[in-house]
Amino acid sequence: MPVRSKKRNPPLKRVLVHVLRVAIFVSVLWLIRDAHRQTVWSDADLSNSPQAIEFVQQSVPEATGIAGERVVDSSGNAIGSILQTSPQSDHIIGYSGPTNCLIVLDAENQIVSVAIANSGDTVDHVRAVKDDPDFAKAFSGLGFETSDQWQQIDAVSGATLTSYAIIASVANRMGGSAPSLKFEAQPDxxxxxxxxxxxxxxxxxxxxxxxxxxxxxxxxxxxxxxxxxxxxxxxxxxxxxxxxxxxxxxxxxxxxxxxxxxxxxxxxxxxxxxxxxxxxxxxxxxxxxxxxxxxxxxxxxxxxxxxxxxxxxxxxxxxxxxxxAPANDEAGGSGFSRRAISWWADAITVLLTIFGMLLSFGQIGKSKSLRIAYQLAVILFLGLINGHMLSQASVVGWSKNAIPWSVAPGLVLLSIAAFVVPIVSKHQPYCHHICPFGAIQQLAKKRSPWPVVIPKTLNSVLEFVPFALLLLVVIVAMTGTSFNLASIEPFDAFAFRVAGWATIGVFVVGLVASLVSPMAYCRFGCPTGALLGFLKFRADSHRIGSRDWAAMLLLVAAILFRVVA
Known part of the structure; x- marks a missing residue:
């Protein structure tokens, strides 16, 4: 009796179906970007902005109002200027988005003060910068001729990427032309x-x-x-x-x-x-x-x-x-450059990313002590020191605005590796090796004092939580709702000095849950992990499963919100 050969999965079908998955992901990102482009980032005329007028009067006591870009006194005489970093500096991204700053200048075009008008960056990081009085004061006295003093401004601890982006944005705007004290900036x-x-x-x-x-x-x-x-x-x-x-x-x-x-x-x-x-x-x-x-x-x-x-x-x-006029492709348009310690941070991030990929592909890491040393390095450098972690806040922010090559090249390269490797292989190095919170769970994996077996039915329900969170992410991104996406993930908690209570709560609950059930947060709570898992090229990639229907739901939701916007 002849033996039946097993039917092999057609390679072409696997590739075509997987390309469709990637296309769904790219389409959602494109819809998020398109929806954001319909919003006006800043109002060029600040004359009727209570926020701007209050800031001007705090900075220049004799000022009574704003006329275009001019700061005027009670007689209508120009005694200074007020500028915005947007839109000239919108290409400069912090952790997840650009920050529009107000810059008050005196009659000699020297900076009197700087304040944040609005920001697309992470809420907790922006608040930390606002609450640091020394950061804003460091801009005082700088002007359009400044070339080598921007890098002397210290970043705010715990909000380094946001701080660097703000410094670069102000430096970039001050690297352009000085405002006119003779005419109103906006044409009639x-x-x-x-x-x-x-x-x-x-x-x-x-x-x-x-x-x-x-x-x-x-x-x-x-x-x-x-x-x-x-x-x-x-x-x-x-x-x-x-x-x-x-x-x-x-x-x-x-x-x-x-x-x-x-x-x-x-x-x-x-x-x-x-x-x-x-x-x-x-x-x-x-x-x-x-x-x-x-x-x-x-x-x-x-x-x-x-x-x-x-x-x-x-x-x-x-x-x-x-x-x-300069193309403004780089953050250092008027002499701003990050300090050497920041470049070292990026170098360490790249090295740990490469090492994590080698671990994923099984080239190294058979030694248990080596793996533990790597996990500790990931927690220390990527988590506590650099803050270089992939999150939904960063994915949405970069989709809306731009990729922060000039401010965070290490984080960008880490993120590229996190997405590209699963798409083209069966490996998922970010989740399995590079993520600091994943590393903490791995260290706790065999040390659980309260191991619990989760019932199969409950396990199936919990597995849909990450996709529910991804749906929330799409809704927030498409509607422009002022919801802090960093609060649904634990990653900001590594910057505990500036982290919000919601992020800290997710961190604590996720860690405790992982002590009860190994890698519980990764399996039942991480939207970023679910996204990378969806993009992973598998042996059964030719099959349409529940993850594909969930992804289609996200795409349909994005299309509906875009249509009704």
Whole structure:
């Protein structure tokens, strides 16, 4: 009688089904990012912000209000400025998101004080920074010419990544152009609509004199403003702030005078002079930057020659400044660099990550004492000292904003390894070896004084808890709810000086549960572990199981929240 051969799992089907799982994960991340992009991070005009006005008056007692970026006294005279780090520094991420800071400057453009306006970083870390009075005071006296003093500011203990991101954000903003004390920073919307009929709002870009222009449904172009780069140029009676509109193809659609010290009749001539306007229409920003008004046939507008030549020169200066503006890809845009000890922390994280992967693949670690030494190193360095741990707060924060290469490269590389290795292999090194809380549970695994066998039915119910927490994560991320995602996991408790009680509670309960049932938190409470387990390439990856239906539920929930937003 012939022996039947076992039916082998088709390799192609395994790969295709697994690729579908990865696509579900990526789709949820994309939906989270897309939903976040619909929210405006900061209001460019702080004139009506009670928070900003109160901060200004605390910093500069003689101040009575804000006009654009200018801090004014009771007579309306500019006595300083107020800036925000957003959006110019939104690419600088702490542990899980950017922090928008308010910066008050005196009349000499020196920093008077710095305060956090809002933050996408972990709540406990942000609170620790706010509660440290010495951190904010360390910025006092620094200015736009500062190049090597940012790294002298000490990070807040227990909130190192958040502190470094704030320092880098302020340094990056102060590495740009100084604000104008002559003109209000935000263009008048009536003047914007003179260039774009359907304009309803404008948003400042990462370049201080470029504004994106939006209709109700889409971006319709952008504005170039000549202030502050041409404020030193004077016409008949003073400087002029001009707006140049550009369509989505980058072609100029016209000019309009927004604010000026000239007499109104002279200023209005420029808006109505067709030959003057025609010379600029159709030109790109790059072409505008290369113009030489003296050689291009611009003889000035009849009756406003000095004003028109001032505007022409100012447009060239402003275009050059916009083109030459730094790309702001790195946190050290104005001289900020992290201290050597921080780079050593990243190096240790990378080495422990590599060692953990070698353990996972069975290349080393057969010695019990070596494994215990590694676990203790993970707890000490990744947990207590560096705070480099993968969490849902970091996954969501990076999805919404950016990956913090410049502030936490070690954590980023650890996270890449945590996701990539399970996707392409049958190994899950982060959960099994690299996670500090997992290491604590492993050390306690064979030392349980109260071992308990969990009934099968209860075990099946508890296994769905991590997926329920992942559903909560998706809802919070898609709705923008101000819920602290770090509070549903124990990882922030390693920074016990700044940790919230909810995080500490999860840590304690998870540890006690692990003494009762080995690795209880990993099996019944960890959403990050459940996510990595879902992405793990298995021998049965060709089969659609309960984890796949749970993942589809997360995707459907994300789509529904995105549709109704």
């Amino acid at each position: 919307m009536e003047n914007v609509r003179a260039l774009f009929d359907d304009a309803v709002r404008i948003e400042l870009t990462d370049r201080s004199n470029i504004w994106d222009v939006f209709s109700d449904s889409a971006k319709v172009g952008f504005l170039l403003t000549t202030s502050p780069f041409a404020d030193q140029l004077s016409g008949y009676q003073g400087p002029t702030m001009t707006l140049a509109g550009f369509d989505n193809d980058g072609k100029c659609v016209g000019l309009v005078v927004d604010q000026t010290y000239e007499n109104q009749p002279y200023a209005s001539y420029l808006n109505d002079d067709r030959p003057f306007q025609k010379f600029y229409v159709g030109k790109t920003l790059e072409q505008l930057a290369e113009l030489s008004p003296e050689d291009s046939g611009i003889d000035g507008v009849s009756g406003a020659t000095m004003t028109s030549l001032c505007v022409a020169d100012g447009l060239v200066l402003a275009a050059k400044a916009a083109i030459e």
